[in-house]
Amino acid sequence: MTSLPGLLGAIDPTSDRAVFRQIADQLRESIDRGRFKEGEKLPSEAELVEHYGVSRMTVRNSFSVLQGEGLVHAEHGKGVFVRPRPPVRRLASDRFARRHRDQGKSAFIVEADAAGSHPQVDSLEVKEEKATQDIATRLGSVRRVLARRRRYLLDGRPVEFATSYLPLDIARGTQISEPNPGPGGIYARLEELGHHLDHFEEEIRARMPAPSEVKTLRLASGVPVIHLIRTAYDTAGRAVEVCDTVMAADAYVLSYQLPAT
Secondary structure, eight states, X not given: OOOHHHHOOOOOTTOSSOHHHHHHHHHHHHHHTTSXXXXXXXXXXXXXXXXXXXXXXXXXXXXXXXHHTTSEEEETTTEEEEOOOOOEEEETTXXXXXXXXXXXXXXXXXXXXXHTOOXXXXXXXEEEEEOOHHHHHHTTSOSEEEEEEEEEEETTEEEEEEEEEEEHHHHTTSGGGSSSOOTTHHHHHHHHTTOOEEEEEEEEEEEOOOHHHHHHHTOOTXXXXXXXXXXXXXXXXXXXXXXXXXXXXXGEEEEOOOOOO
16 A cells, blocks of 8 residues: 555645544545545554544544445454445346346346346245235225335345335236246246236435345445335336335446437
8 A cells, every 4th residue: 555645635724624524535535536446445543543643533533424425334343445336237228128038037137247246136025915005006006916025135245125016916826926936037927928018117216224224235334225116017008016126325326328309
């Protein structure tokens, strides 16, 4: 590692900005410029205390700022490390292309392959249940649904948790109600049942995670989630599935292509 004077500047005693924020600013800039690379350990508390001439608490407050921004994570007894950038790019214009289903691949497998990662699915639960008011409205006033809950992992790391809700008159007694719906996933099975997919509508928002989501996705402090609700429609205009997905925001880049006219 280059000496700290070559990587980091000095505190400006005339600035109105708090000292711990000035230190956080300099560390952030060094991360953005690639001076500290993904997975690399930042200077220790002792090194920063010596470099800046400040207290350990001031340095810890600086680290807390960067952790709250999701830029770094702390490993007990090891130090503070630069968090990896999002490894998966979700291409909205491509991820549900029929050619992937024809090849027996779900959207998650396609994205994992593109990222060079090993995909897994666990925590699988499939059951019939009463639809919530929101899901019932999205699916056209159905009362009961088949719910498929699963957690997705890349290289052993949980990255998203999703629940698909399908009308019982479509899904009951079909392979969709089995733990393994077969090649191409539930969308391939829907099309085999005559519900040829026409389009999808997605609602996306970013928020801080609930405690249960922190546990399920093993999120580090300060990492938000992307909450996405997708509705799939067949060519007859019927809503055939609603998928409620919560994703670790530091694991994905959402990529869209928009027409100019």
